[in-house]
Amino acid sequence: MASTLTHAVINGILGGGVYALMAVGLTLIFGVLDIINIAQGIMVILGAYLSYVLSVHLHLDLFVGLLVTVPAMFVIGVAIQWLFIRPLRGRDRTSMSLLASYAVAIIIEGLLYLAFGPNDVSLSASYVISGVHMLGFYLPYIYLYGFAMAVALVAALYLLLYRTRFGHSVRATMQDRTAAMLVGIDVNRVSALTYGIGVAVTAAGGMVFGATGGGFNPNSGYDLISRLLALIILGGLGSIGGALAAAVLMLTIESIVDIWQPTWSVAVFYAALVLVLMFRPAGLFGRQSARAQ
Amino acid sequence: MRSHRARFLSVGITSAVLAAMLAACSSSSSSSSGGSPTTKAPILIGASLSLTGDFSADGKAFERGYELWAHDVNAAGGILGRQVRLDILNDASSPTQVVTNYTKLISVDHVNLTFGPFSSLLTTPASAVAARNGFAFIEGAGGAPSVFTDPANEQAHNVFDVSLPIQDELVPFANWVKSLPASQRPKTAAYPMADDPFADPPVQLTQATLEGAGIRTVYSKIFPAEVPDYTPAADNVAAKNPDVVVLGSTDVPTVAAFMKAFEQQHFTPKIFICAAGPDQGTAFTSVVGTGNASGIMVPNAWYGGSSNAQSQKMVAEYIAKYGGNASGINADVAEAYSVGQVAMQAIVATGGTDNTKIIAYLHSPVTLNSVQGPVKFDSLGRNLQATTFIFQWQNGKFVQVLPVGAAGSVKILNPKPAWTNG
Numbered sequence: 001m002a003s004t005l006t007h008a009v010i011n012g013i014l015g016g017g018v019y020a021l022m023a024v025g026l027t028l029i030f031g032v033l034d035i036i037n038i039a040q041g042i043m044v045i046l047g048a049y050l051s052y053v054l055s056v057h058l059h060l061d062l063f064v065g066l067l068v069t070v071p072a073m074f075v076i077g078v079a080i081q082w083l084f085i086r087p088l089r090g091r092d093r094t095s096m097s098l099l100a101s102y103a104v105a106i107i108i109e110g111l112l113y114l115a116f117g118p119n120d121v122s123l124s125a126s127y128v129i130s131g132v133h134m135l136g137f138y139l140p141y142i143y144l145y146g147f148a149m150a151v152a153l154v155a156a157l158y159l160l161l162y163r164t165r166f167g168h169s170v171r172a173t174m175q176d177r178t179a180a181m182l183v184g185i186d187v188n189r190v191s192a193l194t195y196g197i198g199v200a201v202t203a204a205g206g207m208v209f210g211a212t213g214g215g216f217n218p219n220s221g222y223d224l225i226s227r228l229l230a231l232i233i234l235g236g237l238g239s240i241g242g243a244l245a246a247a248v249l250m251l252t253i254e255s256i257v258d259i260w261q262p263t264w265s266v267a268v269f270y271a272a273l274v275l276v277l278m279f280r281p282a283g284l285f286g287r288q289s290a291r292a293q
Numbered sequence: 294m295r296s297h298r299a300r301f302l303s304v305g306i307t308s309a310v311l312a313a314m315l316a317a318c319s320s321s322s323s324s325s326s327g328g329s330p331t332t333k334a335p336i337l338i339g340a341s342l343s344l345t346g347d348f349s350a351d352g353k354a355f356e357r358g359y360e361l362w363a364h365d366v367n368a369a370g371g372i373l374g375r376q377v378r379l380d381i382l383n384d385a386s387s388p389t390q391v392v393t394n395y396t397k398l399i400s401v402d403h404v405n406l407t408f409g410p411f412s413s414l415l416t417t418p419a420s421a422v423a424a425r426n427g428f429a430f431i432e433g434a435g436g437a438p439s440v441f442t443d444p445a446n447e448q449a450h451n452v453f454d455v456s457l458p459i460q461d462e463l464v465p466f467a468n469w470v471k472s473l474p475a476s477q478r479p480k481t482a483a484y485p486m487a488d489d490p491f492a493d494p495p496v497q498l499t500q501a502t503l504e505g506a507g508i509r510t511v512y513s514k515i516f517p518a519e520v521p522d523y524t525p526a527a528d529n530v531a532a533k534n535p536d537v538v539v540l541g542s543t544d545v546p547t548v549a550a551f552m553k554a555f556e557q558q559h560f561t562p563k564i565f566i567c568a569a570g571p572d573q574g575t576a577f578t579s580v581v582g583t584g585n586a587s588g589i590m591v592p593n594a595w596y597g598g599s600s601n602a603q604s605q606k607m608v609a610e611y612i613a614k615y616g617g618n619a620s621g622i623n624a625d626v627a628e629a630y631s632v633g634q635v636a637m638q639a640i641v642a643t644g645g646t647d648n649t650k651i652i653a654y655l656h657s658p659v660t661l662n663s664v665q666g667p668v669k670f671d672s673l674g675r676n677l678q679a680t681t682f683i684f685q686w687q688n689g690k691f692v693q694v695l696p697v698g699a700a701g702s703v704k705i706l707n708p709k710p711a712w713t714n715g
Contacts, residue, residue: 004532011525109345118349119576120545122553129556129712137532140557213522214550215580219346219386223519258525262516263488265525 012252017147019247021205025198031238035097041221047206077199112218120215146208236286339398346386358629405646413437424449433628452674462592479536483512486541527554563708575621586686588709631663
């Protein structure tokens, strides 16, 4: 029993890393642009498909492939922001962004159906199956690498936000978009780059998601988006570290509940969210004032 | 100026989204080609299929089955001299959308007949719409007990499932396990089940049978059907190290996730059978790999290698049109094709598309033909003539293995070979 519980906790922590890779882009985009990117789920799947193409057709290692997919997703993100998000203005901007990002999701899903069809595909590599043996179970390397990548990416984003001139511009835009414009920050450029970065990091999440699950198809993003939204709300909207912490916490809880009663695991996932928000309405690491624009 | 622009943009985006949603959720209405045009009005047949969403792989396979059947019928001159035209809507795998679709098909599109959607989950609400409108509901993928015992069907008796009732589909498997000599008989078994009306009943029946035969249950839990990750449930099964795993699955990703997690944990069950997924041909093997598929079993009434002459004709046509080989054909194609065949026999026998007459005819003691074999319905629309077989992947081929001694059965691969990483 102790081994099973330990396995569940470690599974939850490592699985949390996978979800953090998918969620940090969402929370970053919300933090700067004040929009809920409903298309985040399909972005994860798009990232997975890009990795799939490179792996199957060019025989590139999944992690090496990120050197291509991350920049590609950055360009896609900037283009989406320029085409669909940037034109939104006025008081309805946030609500309109929901529709705009939903439209983006439907368009990308349609294109993926055209390109790959409805059948599932999966990403494979030796480290997806093999792992390290400990305490009576195996920890697949893909989860270990994915978790390490999540921590590294969160750290890199922190450095970007707190140690660079661009980061100062991003944080100024997060705090007050109008004031940032008044002090000469090109908020359109900051928004486009931030959206691009948010989508780019999702490429990493997509790759790990595609390698750890039982396969994915163009529709798989819909099962993800509600969980990703729950994670960034719990972590505190706009908080990158919060997304990682929330993902680890929620996946661990879910994994433990799964031992006894798997049907409750999803309910407990959202019940935990409600419970935390009752005591911390801004989430675990959220700052109410930062969002009060 | 800005408010005008914002309003314009609002309307534009809203229109675009609505247009996209309508495109996704509405028709892929298609007429079937083939044959010479006739002056008689075509027979319009409506169906809602999961062309997107969780069941999209099955929905697309069903679409191919319906279209292949319609093409064959029209190429042969139609039914009673009338061409067949299909009106297929996309329900996005949603039990809500499927109700909207059948309401539209009947009330707006004025179809003559309705064919069923994919999955028991969607068939139950869809058949209730058909019942309210006095339509026969001939379907091929709604075999769960809940479909037949739905109050609407108990009153209208309008559901006709041409395929296998799923309740008993694992019986040949359970009988085979029970028949094994004591030295070869497994000692323990696990029964992970997706929360779905299709997946659970046959697995629970198997559990009861195997427990009666002295095989100890080490895991029996239902897990949510729609989660992005099945690894925790699969890991918990692997930790119990059962000899047999009977997986109540509904689709390929569920099976693939369990297989991957088992392989990661270096756990190979001696016997591994799934309620659904491995019967989807290349849609299955392309995800899990032909090597890993070896030894995995699944129940069904049909496979590409069937000796049924009608089936062989359909298989040849399918391969000519879509390529591949017999093992790679999704069993959904045959289920959909059978729906069309049964409907055609009913139309011919009743002389038209009067749904009241068709319902009465299908409940009469008549035995019909299909690529899946003979079809004869009981009072609730279950196919009493359906024969359950167990199929197994062996070295890249999908073969019939149970019942032992049945025509077409080959030697079962037991125990299941170890995972091959692809």
